[in-house]
Amino acid sequence: MAKPHPLFLLLLCWLLSHTLVAAPGFSPQQKAVYGELLKLKVNHGRTLLPHLPQNNAGTLLLANYADFLELCVQQDAGKYEQLLAAQEERLEKLTELPQQEVWTRYAQAEVRLQAAMSKLLFGNRLSAAWDFRKAYLQYTENADKYPDFLPNKKNLGVLQVLVGSVPDKYKWFLNIIGLKGSIPQGMANLQQSTDRKNPFYQEARLLHAVILHLTEPGKEKQALGQVKALARSQQDNLLFQFVAMHLLKKTQASDEALQVYLRRPQGKSYLSFPYLHHMAADLYLFRADYPSSIQENRQFLRLHRGQHYLKSANYKLYLAYALSNHKSQAQWHFQQIAQVGVEESEEDRYAASFAQEQEPLVKPLMQARLHSDGGYYQEALQELQQLQVSAATPQAVQAEYYYRKARIYHGTDSLQQALPLYQKAIRLSEGTDLYFAPSASLQAGYIYQELQQPAKARSYFKQALSYKHHAYKNSIDAKAKLALSAM
Known part of the structure; x- marks a missing residue:
């Protein structure tokens, strides 16, 4: 199970x-x-x-x-x-x-x-x-x-x-x-x-x-x-x-x-809830408030007694330090990713995969991703505009560029602009284990649902399920299956 x-x-x-x-x-x-x-x-x-x-x-x-x-x-x-x-x-x-x-x-x-x-x-x-x-x-x-x-x-x-x-x-x-x-x-x-x-x-x-x-x-x-x-x-x-x-x-x-x-209620009468600090660290990271994000994840690591989210917390600390140009601290947390915790949650598996692949951090792309994840779409678009993508750009960077741009337009309800970008991200991800293709397929299915084109929506949901190996296999498959079941 x-x-x-x-x-x-x-x-x-x-x-x-x-x-x-x-x-x-x-x-x-x-x-x-x-x-x-x-x-x-x-x-x-x-x-x-x-x-x-x-x-x-x-x-x-x-x-x-x-x-x-x-x-x-x-x-x-x-x-x-x-x-x-x-x-x-x-x-x-x-x-x-x-x-x-x-x-x-x-x-x-x-x-x-x-x-x-x-x-x-x-x-x-x-x-x-x-x-x-x-x-x-x-x-x-x-x-x-x-x-x-x-x-x-x-x-x-x-x-x-x-x-x-x-x-x-x-x-x-x-x-x-x-x-x-x-x-x-x-x-x-x-x-x-x-x-x-x-x-x-x-x-x-x-x-x-x-x-x-x-x-x-x-x-x-x-x-x-x-x-x-x-x-x-x-x-x-x-x-x-x-x-x-x-x-x-x-x-x-x-x-x-x-x-x-x-505004959350606080005090000794409440059960200590370390994960809230990890969530807050993400929220600060999305808005590029790196010192606050670092502070919250450090607090999480001090209080947390479990093995989940340790890799993720160190990955987010790496990002916060790297994006604020603190290279030595960033490198230390990057090394910690492989040494702590377990790979049970998708957050932790993604962090472990990132550390193992050791691909260079493309700052505008990462900042665009974080802004977009937080709903800061204009800021995300501004970051993407700093990138000059061409045929010489690495395939993974191209795929993510078009995927991020699609998510931004999707987030602002510009559905007709998002669809061709999702389709381009799918094409560029073929033959790889990148999650952009299955995730783009899932999102395209949602768009066609909203456009009341059930046949196309169903086709994209099935396509999302067809990808065998990627970082978010469980969650994307579950969402696609739920969408198909509800149709």
Whole structure:
């Protein structure tokens, strides 16, 4: 099974795990714990747990959620075995509770899913896959027995979307373990749970927005609007601010994302969240504020206890130093890329590939890329204008030049100008492992979707899937497959 991006694991599993605890019938004390955990005030939430009824599915799930959330956010390998053992212990306790009770069955599925995600985060893929299967089957059985139970409908919907979007090369594994997904069915289940009559409608809308953003690029604004509204309504909720910051960054709204970061709730009562500094470092890098980017990534490296994003952080530090003409510091971080961390996330794999290839940094091209990634399209175009591209220019530089220019025009809704540039980038990338061809194919598919030419859109999405080896294979394939499934 493909390993999801670690950040997505955090985002997904929080959304999957917290819906139970707001349920009607929960005591005021349990709701108070829920509120603290939801804000990432995990330690305070833990101090309240001993005052709750202990032989209770909700209390067991709350305790598991606190441990799991800490593990995902901080990725401390030193706590992995301890927290995983606690999850298994809670599963045993849940089996001793009355099995006919819907919340007990639901809590079992939730804790099992959290155990699967914990194992996946730390590289134990095979064991994670079987726990994932058990959780999925439990959700499915719950749905058959309790078809109107909204929390289960919501979580089952997410899993149906995820299983339905698994790249083809992993379908054999899903067939072996007996899992089948459906993106339309999953989205329908999610949509049903967003009605205001649902007592969990805020959480349902947040979950729906994240999945909608992943599956339907044409509805990015709708998804982002939902998340921003939730973040505004609870400005002391660090997790809501993180989700808003994440989606704003993904949609090239860097200035707004940075404002969310700067206004985020802070203090010792909140769980340390190092990845936010890594995200902020990108936002500063996009706008060419190199000192601030360096400061944020240094802070990330000081606080982070995991192995993910270490290569990426050193790569971004290399860029910040190189683009600000600090050659010795840039070279030191360039060498660090190969020496630290793991290559599990696409960020880290790309950084490792960059360091291994050791191609010279073309500053205007890199600065154009960073500006474009941040939504600073005019600045990006100005950087590209400094390059004189000809037949003598290296093929990789030519391909990236036209790809970046296409992304700039695409970002400014100049679709007819973007299309031929994407097509040129595809031609120039043929016969290489450059990701510009598959990414350009994906983006051309999106344009033809917007132009209401489904046959051409479908052709480009299939073309994006046809490329075998490139840095962003998993994410581009997933997006192309989702787009095809939605057509």
